Amino acid sequence: MELQHRRAGQIVAAALIVTVVTQLAYLALDASGKSHIAYPIWRTEAVAGLVVAVLGLVYLSRNALIGGCLVAGGIFNLFQTGMGLTMFYQLGYGGEGEPDPAFFAVLGFSFFLYFAAKAALGIAALVLGLDLWRGRAGLRRWLGLIAALAGIAALALNLWAMAVGMGAVFFAGAAGTAATLLLALCLLAKESEVPA
Secondary structure (H helix, E strand, O other): OHHHHHHHHHHHHHHHHHHHHHHHHHHHHHHOOOHHHOHHHHHHHHHHHHHHHHHHHHHOOOOHHHHHHHHHHHHHHHHHHHHHHHHHHHHOOOOOOOOOOHHHHHHHHHHHHHHHHHHHHHHHHHHHHHHHHHHOOHHHHHHHHHHHHHHHHHHHHHHHHHHHOHHHHHHHHHHHHHHHHHHHHHHHHHHOOOOO
């Protein structure tokens, strides 16, 4: 069972890193005015979200709160990217002419799910970070502290973004992405430890 948890944690960490990379790639496309061709990026992120959600279930028996946050974050991310893949183009995103008015409601809900995913992963980063801070020494301890602080920021900013909407997307997204990366590093640090 220990090996199963360890492998699940390592694969989840890798999938979380993939989501960070895909989000940075999307930002690069967006900055170049080509965000409407982001479908391969979203497909990759959707698969990563599914991996996080399914293997988060394995992690539940080790830590129910972290596992539950991984499941929630993965599912919300999967739904959010799925909306982009199946609704954005059909409602006129990136096409000729003005988008269908329904596009903006779909976009708003998609980002609501994005913020919810980042808030859930922020909680996981906070809890796992505190675990490393309290029970470890050296670099793992400091990684835990930084992850916990990033988790608090991600949780607070993404809850704020869920309330106010797209106006908070840059700060909430940046904090959530940082917390996601640190959560992945904490998972790798924890799962690389030799059992006592």
